[in-house]
Amino acid sequence: MMASHHVWKSMFYLWRQPYKYYSTTKSYWGTQTCFSSRRQPFCSTSPDKTAEQNTALNQQKNFLASLVEMIPAGITAAYIHKGHDTTHGGGEMVLEVPHDKTIPVLRFLRDHSSCLYDCFIDCTAADFPQKPQRFRVVYNLLSLKYSSRIRVQTHVDEVTPIESATCLFKGANWPEREVWDLFGVFFYNHPDLRRILTDYGFEGHPLRKDFPLSGYVEVRYDDTEKRVVIEPVEITQEYRAFDYTSPWEVFPEGGNFEEAEKLPERV
């Protein structure tokens, strides 16, 4: 009888569990040592909201400072993008990493007890053609224990490979395939790096800034050949003439803003 009563009580507790777990963390504000004081999740309800907003940003600053102290060889820069997290007053933490140090830093963030960023969210890239290292490859991570997100960035050009994060996070498989397909950033040690979004036999990397909006090829069904054929793209619109003496500032091509100073003044 006793045994079944315990089982019944624990079943009731199991049903209630998420709220019980969060309610006990309020007492840990001042009593924890070193990095476990970050255990307070940001969604706690405290009456003094401004004080909490300040400390959220300070917590992130202190955390980044500790990271910089622990792994200075793996970081080239660290930022906090303030103002994006309006509910809790913190910001988004960003770590700049050299391109050969991505795996060490990601491993450290995943395994170390005060970081525990074990949830892989996304891997993306952005193209900045005016820079010599034009692609910025971005990894987003989430720590479930500390309710915290972090971004790890590298800058590479077209020919530099990066080690794939699939050895650490299985969820990095398809996002890295997407970055390869759309930008051309090669990931070595990836188990299966091939195209994922473009058509079979497609040439080029579409999300680069020098790839035109309508692309180079178009497909149509050919009745005589009875299959889909790939042909160079023809825009069947009449050529539109623009009035270049517009009252608004004309931006030069390619984002080359040094040239903008040489443009004639508005009349």
Added chain:
Amino acid sequence: MYRTRFLCKAAERVFTMVGLKPEPNAKEILEKLYQETLERVKVLPERSVYRQNVEKITNYRWKVVKESETVEAIEERVGMGLVEELIEQAKSELELIPKFQEWKLWEGDPDKIKINILD
């Protein structure tokens, strides 16, 4: 009879994580892991902040494990989740130390890196 008794003992704890198996010898395993961590971290240089932090964390948790009698007391004091999760964290920390030494992440000047707050 022994199986139901084991199940009842396991069911006495409030288990907040789906999929984790309850560990009956949690205290012994934790003590062994923390001892091993403290041994292994001696390979890293003294002045590296990572070594100091690992020693601080491991010493604190080891103290808590030694002083507490029940597993619930350990979970309350450390505040980092169930003891099974603590075991996982200790294991990953242990595996990180030789990798850290191989990659030599402590080299470099931390003063050169500034933390900028951008709007």
